[in-house]
Amino acid sequence: MGVMDGSDSDNRSPLNLGGYLAIQWTAVHWVERAMESFGVLLAARIDPYLEAELDRRFKLFRLWESPPAQRREFLRENAEAIRAVVGSPALGADAEMIDLLPRLEIVANFGVGLDKVDLRRCRDRGVRVVYTPDVVTDDTADLAIGLAIAAMRRICDSDRYLKDGSWKGKGDYKLTSKFSGKTVGILGLGRIGQAVAKRAEGFGCPICYCSRSEKRHTSYKYYPSVLELAANCQVLVVACPLTEETRHIINREVIDALGPKGVLVNVGRGPHVDECELVSALHDGRLGAAGLDVFEHEPHVPERLFGLDNVILVPHIGTDTLETSKAMADLILENLEAHVSNRPLPTPVF
Amino acid sequence: MFGLPRSHLMASGSESQGRRGTERPQVLLLRRPLSVLHEALSARFQLLRPWESPVPFDRFLAAHAAGVRALLVTGLTPVDGPLLDALPALRFIVTTSSGVNHIDLAECARRGIAVANAGTIFSLDVAEYAVGLLIDVLRRVSASDRYVRRGLWPRAGDYPLGSKLGSKRVGIVGLGSIGSEIAKRLEAFGCSISYFSRSRKPQVPYTYFPSVGDLAAESNVLVLSCALTKETYHIINRDVMSALGKDGIIINVGRGALVDEAELVKHLMQGEIGGAGLDVFEHEPAVPEELFCMDNVVLSAHFAVHTLEMSSELCQLMIANLNAFFSDRPLLTPVLVRT
Numbered sequence: 001m002g003v004m005d006g007s008d009s010d011n012r013s014p015l016n017l018g019g020y021l022a023i024q025w026t027a028v029h030w031v032e033r034a035m036e037s038f039g040v041l042l043a044a045r046i047d048p049y050l051e052a053e054l055d056r057r058f059k060l061f062r063l064w065e066s067p068p069a070q071r072r073e074f075l076r077e078n079a080e081a082i083r084a085v086v087g088s089p090a091l092g093a094d095a096e097m098i099d100l101l102p103r104l105e106i107v108a109n110f111g112v113g114l115d116k117v118d119l120r121r122c123r124d125r126g127v128r129v130v131y132t133p134d135v136v137t138d139d140t141a142d143l144a145i146g147l148a149i150a151a152m153r154r155i156c157d158s159d160r161y162l163k164d165g166s167w168k169g170k171g172d173y174k175l176t177s178k179f180s181g182k183t184v185g186i187l188g189l190g191r192i193g194q195a196v197a198k199r200a201e202g203f204g205c206p207i208c209y210c211s212r213s214e215k216r217h218t219s220y221k222y223y224p225s226v227l228e229l230a231a232n233c234q235v236l237v238v239a240c241p242l243t244e245e246t247r248h249i250i251n252r253e254v255i256d257a258l259g260p261k262g263v264l265v266n267v268g269r270g271p272h273v274d275e276c277e278l279v280s281a282l283h284d285g286r287l288g289a290a291g292l293d294v295f296e297h298e299p300h301v302p303e304r305l306f307g308l309d310n311v312i313l314v315p316h317i318g319t320d321t322l323e324t325s326k327a328m329a330d331l332i333l334e335n336l337e338a339h340v341s342n343r344p345l346p347t348p349v350f
Numbered sequence: 351m352f353g354l355p356r357s358h359l360m361a362s363g364s365e366s367q368g369r370r371g372t373e374r375p376q377v378l379l380l381r382r383p384l385s386v387l388h389e390a391l392s393a394r395f396q397l398l399r400p401w402e403s404p405v406p407f408d409r410f411l412a413a414h415a416a417g418v419r420a421l422l423v424t425g426l427t428p429v430d431g432p433l434l435d436a437l438p439a440l441r442f443i444v445t446t447s448s449g450v451n452h453i454d455l456a457e458c459a460r461r462g463i464a465v466a467n468a469g470t471i472f473s474l475d476v477a478e479y480a481v482g483l484l485i486d487v488l489r490r491v492s493a494s495d496r497y498v499r500r501g502l503w504p505r506a507g508d509y510p511l512g513s514k515l516g517s518k519r520v521g522i523v524g525l526g527s528i529g530s531e532i533a534k535r536l537e538a539f540g541c542s543i544s545y546f547s548r549s550r551k552p553q554v555p556y557t558y559f560p561s562v563g564d565l566a567a568e569s570n571v572l573v574l575s576c577a578l579t580k581e582t583y584h585i586i587n588r589d590v591m592s593a594l595g596k597d598g599i600i601i602n603v604g605r606g607a608l609v610d611e612a613e614l615v616k617h618l619m620q621g622e623i624g625g626a627g628l629d630v631f632e633h634e635p636a637v638p639e640e641l642f643c644m645d646n647v648v649l650s651a652h653f654a655v656h657t658l659e660m661s662s663e664l665c666q667l668m669i670a671n672l673n674a675f676f677s678d679r680p681l682l683t684p685v686l687v688r689t
Binding site for chain 2: 139147150163167174178201202299312315317322324325
């Protein structure tokens with residue numbers, strides 16, 4: 001902002017110090033007032049802390065306060081005020097929303113999956129996009145390993161077995177399959193994929209991967225196609241972005257290549273997997289087991305999976321810890337404040 | 351230092367009883383084992399199977415087991431003085447477990463009976479299971495899986511938040527083979543590791559605490575992976591649970607009686623402890639029913655060791671120990687009795 005540049009350094013009299021402080025106070029006060037009138041649309045009830053802070057710092061609009069049928073009207077009525085959208089994995093900023101908000105300047109995505117943000121439309125309109133990388137990495141990778149172990153060792157089903165009295169009545173639970181030492185194939189070796197690899201290595205698991213391009217800085221075995229990856233690993237973890245190219249990338253062929261002893265773990269997006277094929281494969285025994293955090297039509301999960309003991313079904317909890325949710329919310333707030341203050345954005349997509 | 355002379359480690363089998371000509375040696379079983387083990391044993395040994403007999407157990411032993419020299423124990427069946435009295439020729443016991451608290455080792459030593467166990471072959475299976483239990487408890491995997499299967503996700507919305515594993519301070523009670531493998535794995539998740547053990551281990555990079563209470567006071571998570579002995583019975587008592595605190599998690603893959611189970615149930619019911627992952631219980635297969643409806647508690651039927659991969663390794667180890675005994679060779683995984 002150039003409030004105090006080097007040429008003033010020889011003139012540090014009390015009057016100039018007072019002037020400097022006055023200018024700083026004015027600048028801070030100006031930013032605060034700018035923030036209070038800065039309209040932010042929260043697309044979904046993502047997190048109570050985030051909602052409370054957005055309400056406290058900005059002029060908050062809650063999209064869910066209008067019924068879905070009247071959303072367009074709601075957006076039109078508030079279009080003059082809304083300059084930012086905070087989106088979630090469930091509801092982001094699609095082309096229609098962006099077009100209804102002529103004063104939109106920035107979209108802040110709660111998460112790293114950007115499939116619900118129309119990035120091309122944002123770029124065309126000059127709308128900035130920010131997201132929450134790094135802070136989500138650990139939780140997502142932890143859950144991926146947790147799902148792999150739970151699926152192979154049947155932790156959830158044995159919990160049910162014990163709690164419904166079967167241990168006393170029917171004897172010991174059956175033998176299960178070990179995770180340690182199995183080859184883990186990672187689809188997408190970004191931050192999350194690398195974190196999954198590091199954890200799996202601690203269990204003696206050899207690591208291989210498929211990615212858009214080979215990563216020179218790792219010694220993991222690279223496969224140029226997901227089919228080859230599936231044929232050469234026992235546990236396949238999906239950790240890549242959802243794009244047109246990766247939609248249904250886990251199809252029947254890949255599932256069959258993974259095979260009756262194979263395990264699929266999805267901490268990416270539901271549409272990465274052809275869900276109908278997955279359900280059939282699990283029922284038929286063509287796939288050994290699966291640990292699923294995401295589904296094609298959340299919050300709906302195919303009921304045909306409910307009776308299976310070789311699948312773990314969790315409701316998109318990849319980053320759902322108190323610690324990480326707060327970290328993500330703080331990062332969103334930091335980005336929005338930086339934008340209003342005309343400072344560099346901490347975590348831009350562009 | 352050890353109660354048995356060295357010759358007993360080699361399990362003196364110089365008598366040729368039980369191995370006349372081409373007859374297979376006799377091995378007594380107390381319970382039906384897993385079928386893969388049963389088949390492997392049947393092919394190599396003459397098995398005495400009291401459960402197949404219509405006569406009561408005592409009479410079976412008196413009639414058939416007077417000369418038996420080897421006993422294979424499965425399912426943690428207790429081996430005590432009265433049983434040993436009924437087996438006067440017994441010279442060797444091998445158990446399919448790593449833990450040996452179900453065997454009266456002092457009585458065995460007194461009678462010159464060598465004991466072997468499963469050594470450390472289960473360590474990786476148990477270690478991975480302990481990590482799986484911890485992630486499940488912290489991230490509510492089983493609880494939210496139930497939530498989904500009950501159809502609640504569309505009706506009741508998102509599941510409540512769990513707790514992050516990284517940066518948790520994990521205190522391991524018993525840094526033996528299993529404890530070390532657990533520590534190594536959890537480090538990769540960003541946990542800090544401390545431990546309590548019979549003695550400090552200078553070669554490990556983890557912080558040592560001289561008492562479990564001190565360990566609990568500095569930990570968010572306690573993982574129990576030590577043997578059950580007189581000293582460690584109820585080592586996790588009310589004071590330790592209070593020191594761990596209301597957000598603390600207990601993971602038990604050791605033995606149920608390491609924990610004062612009644613106190614644990616009380617603490618969980620009153621919200622004075624954050625959660626638990628339990629593979630073992632004081633009076634298996636009985637499990638306190640108060641735990642059944644708790645979403646912060648994950649339970650399993652003592653099967654951290656029961657993997658398909660381990661079952662064939664276990665068979666090989668049991669057979670190798672029996673063969674060693676019958677051939678006067680050193681046992682592969684002898685249990686040494688401390689005096």
